[in-house]
Amino acid sequence: MADTLSITDNRTGKTYEIAIQDGTIRAADLRQIKVASDDFGLMSYDPAFMNTASCRSAITYLDGDAGILRYRGYPIEQLAEQSTYLEVAYLLMHGELPNTQQLGAWEHSIMTHTFVHEFLKRALEGYRYDAHPMGRLVAFLATLSTFYTDAKDVRNPEIRKQHVVRIIAKMPTIAAWAYRHSLGRPYIYPSNELSYCGNFLAMLFQIAEPKYKPHPVLERALDVLFILHADHEQNCSTSAARGVGSAESDPYVSLAAASAALYGPLHGGANEAVLRMLKKIGNVKNVPEFIASVKAGEGKLMGFGHRVYKNYDPRAKVIKKLADDVFAVTGRNPLLDIALELEKIALSDEYFIKRKLYPNVDFYSGLIYQAMGFPVEMFPVLFAIPRASGWLSQWCEMLDDNEQKISRPRQIYTGPDARDYVPMAKR
Ligand code: SDX
Numbered sequence: 001m002a003d004t005l006s007i008t009d010n011r012t013g014k015t016y017e018i019a020i021q022d023g024t025i026r027a028a029d030l031r032q033i034k035v036a037s038d039d040f041g042l043m044s045y046d047p048a049f050m051n052t053a054s055c056r057s058a059i060t061y062l063d064g065d066a067g068i069l070r071y072r073g074y075p076i077e078q079l080a081e082q083s084t085y086l087e088v089a090y091l092l093m094h095g096e097l098p099n100t101q102q103l104g105a106w107e108h109s110i111m112t113h114t115f116v117h118e119f120l121k122r123a124l125e126g127y128r129y130d131a132h133p134m135g136r137l138v139a140f141l142a143t144l145s146t147f148y149t150d151a152k153d154v155r156n157p158e159i160r161k162q163h164v165v166r167i168i169a170k171m172p173t174i175a176a177w178a179y180r181h182s183l184g185r186p187y188i189y190p191s192n193e194l195s196y197c198g199n200f201l202a203m204l205f206q207i208a209e210p211k212y213k214p215h216p217v218l219e220r221a222l223d224v225l226f227i228l229h230a231d232h233e234q235n236c237s238t239s240a241a242r243g244v245g246s247a248e249s250d251p252y253v254s255l256a257a258a259s260a261a262l263y264g265p266l267h268g269g270a271n272e273a274v275l276r277m278l279k280k281i282g283n284v285k286n287v288p289e290f291i292a293s294v295k296a297g298e299g300k301l302m303g304f305g306h307r308v309y310k311n312y313d314p315r316a317k318v319i320k321k322l323a324d325d326v327f328a329v330t331g332r333n334p335l336l337d338i339a340l341e342l343e344k345i346a347l348s349d350e351y352f353i354k355r356k357l358y359p360n361v362d363f364y365s366g367l368i369y370q371a372m373g374f375p376v377e378m379f380p381v382l383f384a385i386p387r388a389s390g391w392l393s394q395w396c397e398m399l400d401d402n403e404q405k406i407s408r409p410r411q412i413y414t415g416p417d418a419r420d421y422v423p424m425a426k427r
Contacts, residue, residue, distance in 0.1 A: 002017075003019065004019055005018040014033075022053075024053055027043065027044045030042040030044060050307075054239065054407075055234065055397075055401065055403075055404065057394065058072070058095065059072065059092055059231060059233070059393050059394060059397060060092075060231045060233040061073070061233070064306070064308035064309045064310050064311065066311065067311035067312050067314050068314065069232070071231060072091050072095055076228065076318070077314065077318060079091075080227050080228060080318045083227060084227070085197065085223050085226035085227050085389075086103075086106065086110060088226075089106075089110075090106045092230060092390055092393040093389065093392065093393045109169075110165055110169045110196065111169070111190075112169075112192060113166050113169035113170065114190035114192065114199065115189070115190060120140065120174070120177075121177070121187065124181050127178075132377050133175065133178040133182065134262075134263040134269070134381055135263075137171075137175065137178065137381055138256050138259045140178075141167075141174075141252050141253070141255050144167075145250050148163060148166070148250070148252065151250035152248075154249075154250060154251070154399055160251070163252070164251065167252070167388055167392060168388055172190075172199065172203065175200075178381070179204055179375075179381075185207075187203075188202060188203045188204075188206045190203060191212070195214075195219060197222040197223045198214040200385075201214040201218065201219060204374075205373065215329055217325055217329045218329060221322055221325060221368060224318065224322055225386070228318060228319065228361060229382075229383050229386040229387055230386045230387065230390045231387070231389070231393065232387075235267065236262075236266075236267045237258040237259070237261040238258065238390065238391055238394050239261075240261040241254045241255060241257065241391040241394060242394055242395065242407065243407045244257040244258075245395045245399065246404060246405065247407075251395060254391070255391050255392070255395075258391045262380060262383060265302070268362075268380045268383040271362040271366040271379040271380065272366065272376045272380055273362075274303035274339075274363055275367070275376045275379065276376065277302045277303075278338050278366075278367075281338050283338070284337050284338055284341045287338060287341045287345060290342075291349065294351075302362070303360060303362045303363030304346060304357045305355070305357040305360065306360045311356070311358060312359065313358060313360040313361050315360075315361040316360055316363055316364055320359075323364055323367060323368050323371075326368050326371055326372065327371060330372060330373075331371070333368075333370055335367055343359055343363070365382075366379050369382055
């Protein structure tokens, strides 16, 4: 049997052989299907890209039915257990786990680029204390683009590498300073002798102590959370990074666009929305009423459901276990009881079962972040920081893919036919 599709166009009786490759057909092969020689030919129509591959990628593999997530072939559970975020960022960028020398050099290059230009502090002062940190992150990334004008040379691998390191290194600094500004606290400069996450915690939470000592359990928990959030194939924000990057925009504005997409409550903003939902439910005894309101279409069960996972999100499983380690240090987050009751009821309720709605990465992560002392507004920022390495690896892969060019979808036009302009006097 041949790897082809035989299509008969019943409008003309003509048949066509369309090649099947990697489980797909090329949409461009449909253009030959015409009813007349001047016909544009067939297009595929796929709103929200529910069933369309936009690229070839070797970075992340998902199996939504089996609940599998692998970075460059390595199962997420093993990476969460045995790796570190910076090692995973190296893996995503380079395709292989680093040896000792490579990891040391990578960590050194990241940890010696954590400072940001002093002007950025003045840019920070321009925001109200209660400006949402995600809005500031989007702006800061675009502002960094105005500093590093050589970043526009996106076809130069050496230039690209420099800015990949800068972005991964500076995201925690930008995020921490936005948080400190919202509290009216002085900025803490990076401590390069601390780990990536230890340094982030110090820039966030150091007060008067001469040297901040991150709690090892919390430092490791944040590192695992960063591993879990690092990449997730062609999600909404990665598609934004690839789309903007396909115009040869620099990595800073490409990631500003990605951060803007991640900010949405249906995407990375869901972790913040989950906490607001749990607070609104307020008590375990209100869970049945809330579930009934969701089933009545009055709102969503935030942190549940996924475009790809039609099974338990493997990341949610790891996070749920991680919560116990964190709560042993911080004290149990009382909202956990509401979350557990929501999960218990939802997983046994036909409405959710029929729609294959399971907890996703955002359902439990916010409970940990809150227990660690983060305000809910910071939760999507805690998603964006690690996802920067995923966005950047996908952005580089797109630029190196000879099949890719500027992203420009077609449309089905539904507007009026040609008509003449009507002068005001005749309207
Ligand atoms: C992330 O893509 C990624 O990989 C994203 C991500 C990543 O790492 O990058 O995994 C991170 O964004 C996780 C998702 C976080 N978002 C939320 O938790 C928000 C709540 N979830 C939903 O909004 C929704 O599940 C989505 C957006 C995640 C997925 O939406 P889809 O695939 O477009 O599915 P849909 O909206 O068409 O829903 C199908 C049905 C609908 O019911 P019917 O119209 O068929 O009756 O399921 C219902 C939806 O109403 N549904 C929900 C629901 N999610 C879907 N009903 C109640 N609560 C929900 N959470």
